[in-house]
Amino acid sequence: xxxxxxxxxxxxxxxxxxxxxSDLDIVEGTITLNLPEGSSEVLLKNLYLSCDPYMRNxxxxxxxxxxxxxPYTPGSPLMGYGVSKVLESGHPEYNKGDLVWGFTKWQxxxxxxxxxxxxxxxxxxxxxxxxxxxxxxxxxxAYAGFFEVGLPKKGENVFVSxxxxxxxxxxxxxxxxxxxxxxxxxxxxxxVELLKNKFGxxxxxxxxxxxxxxxALKRYFPEGIDIYFENVGGKTLDAVLLNMRVNGxxxxxxxxxxxxxxxPEGVTNLTNLIIKRIRMQGFVVTDYYPMYPKILEYVVPxxxxxxxxxxxxxxxxxxxxxxxxxxxxxxxxxxxxxxxxARE
Amino acid sequence: xxxxxxxxxxxxxxxxxxxxxSDLDIVEGTITLNLPEGSSEVLLKNLYLSCDPYMRNxxxxxxxxxxxxxPYTPGSPLMGYGVSKVLESGHPEYNKGDLVWGFTKWQxxxxxxxxxxxxxxxxxxxxxxxxxxxxxxxxxxAYAGFFEVGLPKKGENVFVSxxxxxxxxxxxxxxxxxxxxxxxxxxxxxxVELLKNKFGxxxxxxxxxxxxxxxALKRYFPEGIDIYFENVGGKTLDAVLLNMRVNGxxxxxxxxxxxxxxxPEGVTNLTNLIIKRIRMQGFVVTDYYPMYPKILEYVVPxxxxxxxxxxxxxxxxxxxxxxxxxxxxxxxxxxxxxxxxARE
Numbered sequence: 001x002x003x004x005x006x007x008x009x010x011x012x013x014x015x016x017x018x019x020x021x022s023d024l025d026i027v028e029g030t031i032t033l034n035l036p037e038g039s040s041e042v043l044l045k046n047l048y049l050s051c052d053p054y055m056r057n058x059x060x061x062x063x064x065x066x067x068x069x070x071p072y073t074p075g076s077p078l079m080g081y082g083v084s085k086v087l088e089s090g091h092p093e094y095n096k097g098d099l100v101w102g103f104t105k106w107q108x109x110x111x112x113x114x115x116x117x118x119x120x121x122x123x124x125x126x127x128x129x130x131x132x133x134x135x136x137x138x139x140x141x142a143y144a145g146f147f148e149v150g151l152p153k154k155g156e157n158v159f160v161s162x163x164x165x166x167x168x169x170x171x172x173x174x175x176x177x178x179x180x181x182x183x184x185x186x187x188x189x190x191x192v193e194l195l196k197n198k199f200g201x202x203x204x205x206x207x208x209x210x211x212x213x214x215x216a217l218k219r220y221f222p223e224g225i226d227i228y229f230e231n232v233g234g235k236t237l238d239a240v241l242l243n244m245r246v247n248g249x250x251x252x253x254x255x256x257x258x259x260x261x262x263x264p265e266g267v268t269n270l271t272n273l274i275i276k277r278i279r280m281q282g283f284v285v286t287d288y289y290p291m292y293p294k295i296l297e298y299v300v301p302x303x304x305x306x307x308x309x310x311x312x313x314x315x316x317x318x319x320x321x322x323x324x325x326x327x328x329x330x331x332x333x334x335x336x337x338x339x340x341x342a343r344e
Numbered sequence: 345x346x347x348x349x350x351x352x353x354x355x356x357x358x359x360x361x362x363x364x365x366s367d368l369d370i371v372e373g374t375i376t377l378n379l380p381e382g383s384s385e386v387l388l389k390n391l392y393l394s395c396d397p398y399m400r401n402x403x404x405x406x407x408x409x410x411x412x413x414x415p416y417t418p419g420s421p422l423m424g425y426g427v428s429k430v431l432e433s434g435h436p437e438y439n440k441g442d443l444v445w446g447f448t449k450w451q452x453x454x455x456x457x458x459x460x461x462x463x464x465x466x467x468x469x470x471x472x473x474x475x476x477x478x479x480x481x482x483x484x485x486a487y488a489g490f491f492e493v494g495l496p497k498k499g500e501n502v503f504v505s506x507x508x509x510x511x512x513x514x515x516x517x518x519x520x521x522x523x524x525x526x527x528x529x530x531x532x533x534x535x536v537e538l539l540k541n542k543f544g545x546x547x548x549x550x551x552x553x554x555x556x557x558x559x560a561l562k563r564y565f566p567e568g569i570d571i572y573f574e575n576v577g578g579k580t581l582d583a584v585l586l587n588m589r590v591n592g593x594x595x596x597x598x599x600x601x602x603x604x605x606x607x608p609e610g611v612t613n614l615t616n617l618i619i620k621r622i623r624m625q626g627f628v629v630t631d632y633y634p635m636y637p638k639i640l641e642y643v644v645p646x647x648x649x650x651x652x653x654x655x656x657x658x659x660x661x662x663x664x665x666x667x668x669x670x671x672x673x674x675x676x677x678x679x680x681x682x683x684x685x686a687r688e
Contacts, residue, residue: 233614252617259615266610270577271603273596273626280624282617 008107014061154179311335352451358405486514498523557583655679
């Protein structure tokens with residue numbers, strides 16, 4: 001195969017404040033669909049790309065804290081999780097035709113180091129797009145955060161924010177499967193219905209219709225919250241701190257409401273951590289990748305038996321990627337936001 | 345013995361904002377130094393009373409969260425930890441002449457339920473006042489917070505705020521005994537000298553002379569902080585969050601800078617919890633009381649061998665109690681603030 005066109009989504013420049021579609025560009029590049037002689041890299045055809053909140057943080061022009069945070073390079077394609085097909089492989093672990101998921105680029109074809117591929121896809125009898133969600137990074141995030149960081153016990157009260165999103169919808173279902181009482185918050189009537197009727201949350205509310213979040217939480221949790229799965233930060237976190245129970249856990253997964261602010265909102269109720277003996281713990285899903293087989297073992301049978309459902313919001317075409325990504329920060333997506341680049 | 349005078353320190357009314365001496369009253373009451381017939385309570389002669397930051401929280405007119413927080417009653421004497429001598433006992437565990445420490449009242453003589461006595465004092469070959477500090481609640485706080493919540497490892501970097509106080513001076517010494525690098529912050533040149541020359545901190549700084557706390561922490565911890573022992577909250581916590589290392593722990597013991605504010609300062613850097621996998625955990629020392637024998641076993645020999653020192657700021661006379669307590673919130677005390685009520 002020779003040189004072909006390679007459409008890509010490029011970050012024009014570092015972003016401050018709200019991400020706009022105009023911060024991203026659709027560029028028609030080219031790529032040679034042959035591995036360079038002696039290369040140990042892997043040539044991928046990207047099928048599904050994942051739109052995730054953390055991507056906004058990689059667009060800031062700041063030096064990352066520690067070694068764990070490498071921002072995007074303006075002029076280059078975005079990077080992110082995706083499901084891809086191996087076209088050619090210079091690494092013995094991968095072969096032509098393999099389906100894989102890992103950290104790829106927002107373009108039709110990508111040449112990536114094999115270390116960026118996370119896993120070969122084994123369960124092809126579920127939708128392939130699921131490997132950007134329930135069977136990919138967000139699924140592991142929900143599992144590791146809820147079970148490994150949250151340490152739930154039967155009968156506990158669980159609150160999930162951004163509850164209909166890629167991670168939240170799973171946390172709620174994991175909580176129900178663990179015998180917990182679970183309430184979710186989301187930003188529209190449609191999402192609240194989904195939480196109650198599709199995902200089986202015990203209750204749910206639209207945070208945009210609650211002028212007093214503290215009062216809302218007191219209504220849904222008269223006895224307080226044992227586990228808060230934190231996806232949004234800011235005012236919601238502050239209200240939750242007033243409503244935590246003794247020995248509660250706050251699993252800090254994300255704070256999407258803060259990512260586009262140059263000055264984050266101040267959280268004022270942290271003294272509640274003391275008297276209530278609260279453990280507030282951040283985590284990064286990559287630390288839990290060795291658990292992936294265990295997670296598949298838990299999740300895959302439940303998908304097949306209909307005990308866990310997963311809602312995706314699939315947009316087709318790389319050229320629609322910028323809108324999909326921007327929509328994520330405005331709560332436009334209903335369920336996991338996926339970008340379909342190419343069918344197998 | 346019949347009725348005798350019983351001087352006491354009384355809370356006049358609930359307090360908002362800064363505690364003033366005029367919020368407290370010295371009242372000359374009386375008490376009959378006999379146990380009522382059939383009483384199971386214990387009659388105490390109070391010797392040393394402990395001035396502690398948490399006492400300010402009990403002066404707020406708010407319903408406490410959960411069952412763990414019972415505010416003071418205006419018109420009644422303050423309550424707090426103290427060292428006392430048993431004059432009469434209606435409970436078989438205590439006998440006349442026993443020295444005990446526990447939760448008593450700010451008065452010369454107190455009748456208390458036996459459940460408020462925490463421990464009989466066994467080691468009388470150390471200063472008796474130590475049972476309000478290193479061998480009492482603050483000592484257990486330092487031990488439980490640093491070892492049980494902080495889980496220190498040799499070679500880690502430890503930062504302690506309010507470092508010359510009742511708890512902080514011990515945390516620093518425990519950190520050195522554990523092979524850690526430890527830096528403390530305090531509010532005067534004298535305290536900084538104490539930290540470096542008496543308690544053996546590796547370094548120390550006066551936070552009042554640091555216009556940019558973030559820059560100060562970067563200077564003392566170029567590689568970041570593994571354990572932050574949090575005593576103050578607010579701006580210090582915000583600066584620490586920018587300087588934590590991956591897998592760091594923030595032991596939330598107290599937030600004294602916030603207790604007198606009607607509106608606490610907002611903490612804006614909490615997103616650092618995520619990427620750095622930080623565990624921020626509050627605790628209450630009473631949960632660790634069962635460990636007291638183990639703590640004594642660790643601390644007492646080290647006091648006798650001079651491997652741990654303890655600095656107290658002892659004020660004599662109940663009538664000087666209000667000034668001593670107010671001084672605590674202005675950083676007037678150098679070391680553990682104790683009120684000597686009576687010599688044995």
